[in-house]
Amino acid sequence: GQNIDQPTEMTATEGAIVQINCTYQTSGFNGLFWYQQHAGEAPTFLSYNVLDGLEEKGRFSSFLSRSKGYSYLLLKELQMKDSASYLCAVMDSNYQLIWGAGTKLIIKP
Amino acid sequence: IAGITQAPTSQILAAGRRMTLRCTQDMRHNAMYWYRQDLGLGLRLIHYSNTAGTTGKGEVPDGYSVSRANTDDFPLTLASAVPSQTSVYFCASSDSSNQPQHFGDGTRLSIL
Numbered sequence: 251g252q253n254i255d256q257p258t259e260m261t262a263t264e265g266a267i268v269q270i271n272c273t274y275q276t277s278g279f280n281g282l283f284w285y286q287q288h289a290g291e292a293p294t295f296l297s298y299n300v301l302d303g304l305e306e307k308g309r310f311s312s313f314l315s316r317s318k319g320y321s322y323l324l325l326k327e328l329q330m331k332d333s334a335s336y337l338c339a340v341m342d343s344n345y346q347l348i349w350g351a352g353t354k355l356i357i358k359p
Numbered sequence: 360i361a362g363i364t365q366a367p368t369s370q371i372l373a374a375g376r377r378m379t380l381r382c383t384q385d386m387r388h389n390a391m392y393w394y395r396q397d398l399g400l401g402l403r404l405i406h407y408s409n410t411a412g413t414t415g416k417g418e419v420p421d422g423y424s425v426s427r428a429n430t431d432d433f434p435l436t437l438a439s440a441v442p443s444q445t446s447v448y449f450c451a452s453s454d455s456s457n458q459p460q461h462f463g464d465g466t467r468l469s470i471l
Binding site: 254280281283291292293294295298337339341345346347348349350351352 | 399400403457463
């Protein structure tokens with residue numbers, strides 16, 4: 251079966267750095283997406299990785315290792331507004347997104 | 360403002376009733392999707408449409424139907440609602456099937 255694993259919840263301090271991991275087992279691979287979802291709101295697109303390596307976009311970076319079935323989202327200089335759930339999703343061989351349950355990130359002052 | 364509009368925002372429905380959730384996008388995206396999101400689970404794909412006039416089944420299609428008569432609209436119908444269909448429903452669209460998806464604000468549906 252297809253499976254996406256990510257931690258249920260993480261806590262970090264304002265101004266610090268946090269890494270949210272995602273491991274996956276899917277039928278084929280056509281890219282990995284990270285989304286941010288604030289409570290009660292819609293998911294919003296953060297990043298896309300299809301090749302191995304690090305993609306940097308401002309305070310957020312995303313890393314992919316296809317051989318290990320592994321990705322992480324790195325958030326730097328954390329702000330209170332970064333408190334949200336972070337969703338990892340893999341596009342399978344049918345170009346359908348398989349979603350993890352999300353990691354709830356709590357930022358403390 | 361371009362985007363995806365879902366209606367209603369929330370609804371309480373008696374079991375056995377028929378309900379249609381509406382979704383309209385003005386970005387001229389080819390692909391559209393319906394997901395449900397339940398606590399502790401990832402988003403699960405119900406139905407999708409890669410282009411107007413075509414639809415496909417996702418991971419959890421039973422009890423739901425869709426149509427795609429034109430590019431902009433992608434309604435989701437529950438023919439006879441059951442309590443297990445209580446969920447938050449998100450509609451999404453993308454320019455093509457391998458592009459990032461953009462989401463509507465969701466419909467919170469409670470079946471009693």
